[in-house]
């Protein structure tokens with residue numbers, strides 16, 4: 001079996017990755033305490049002792065607000081951490097796959113689905129650090145695969161962490177009868193984490209580079225939520241969702257990604273459902289409303 005080193009295995013994506021793939025690969029999942037990615041020596045030692053063939057790097061400081069308040073810590077984990085793993089991968093001939101973010105597009109003014117080759121200039125610390133990590137990792141390890149992930153969702157699952165995410169926020173609003181105020185001038189892909197996890201092994205065969213990695217979505221965030229509520233049988237979205245027309249007054253916030261490059265490069269294997277289709281399937285199997 002191929003041996004995979006996964007970082008961030010206790011996190012939202014990492015825990016689901018381990019659960020899905022532990023029987024098909026030898027999955028090495030050191031905790032933060034066992035391998036601190038900001039410590040180059042600790043990373044190199046772990047890699048040499050365990051000889052993985054692939055590194056799936058999911059550890060990060062993933063909270064954008066926290067990164068804004070703690071830029072040095074964000075730099076250390078989200079840039080230096082990536083460089084340390086890229087160096088270990090490069091020195092030891094290991095395929096390196098890591099998660100970047102759609103937040104690299106948060107300074108863009110273009111509308112429509114965004115491709116990887118447009119110029120980007122992120123406006124927050126997290127986005128800038130993710131972009132620098134992509135650039136530096138590819139300099140260190142040209143075969144590295146940087147996956148620009150979008151906002152991901154899933155149900156709460158026993159023993160696995162779940163952040164505030166799109167479907168959980170709606171479920172909470174239903175449960176607490178507390179309306180959600182959602183931006184109309186925001187476009188972003190919203191991806192079921194199950195798809196992101198399912199496609200990961202197919203990324204091991206990709207050529208080095210940056211790839212959009214998430215569901216395309218042409219609807220704004222408020223409209224996306226209205227559609228999702230309609231999918232949940234018998235739910236009236238009217239009293240639950242309120243449109244916010246004021247947020248993002250200067251230019252619409254558009255993080256919506258076009259996932260065509262990865263579709264072509266994987267020979268059609270990595271084919272993300274649209275946000276609407278993903279939510280429809282999620283709703284059909286119960287959605288988060290029954291959590």
Ligand SMILES: NC(=O)c1ccc[n+]([C@@H]2O[C@H](COP(=O)([O-])OP(=O)(O)OC[C@H]3O[C@@H](n4cnc5c(N)ncnc54)[C@H](OP(=O)(O)O)[C@@H]3O)[C@@H](O)[C@H]2O)c1
Pocket residue numbers: 007008009010011012013014031032033035036037038057058059060061062063077081099100101102149150151152153161163
């Ligand atoms: N979740 C999303 O919707 C989303 C969207 C776009 C991109 N992403 C990206 O996708 C990746 C996975 O995100 P996620 O949501 O799974 O993150 P997460 O739930 O916040 O998990 C982060 C993981 O990183 C570990 N970690 C943090 N600092 C570390 C360090 N110095 N050394 C070793 N491990 C460390 C954490 O372990 P401890 O808790 O023990 O510190 C935890 O296991 C990240 O790159 C994130 O930026 C996520």
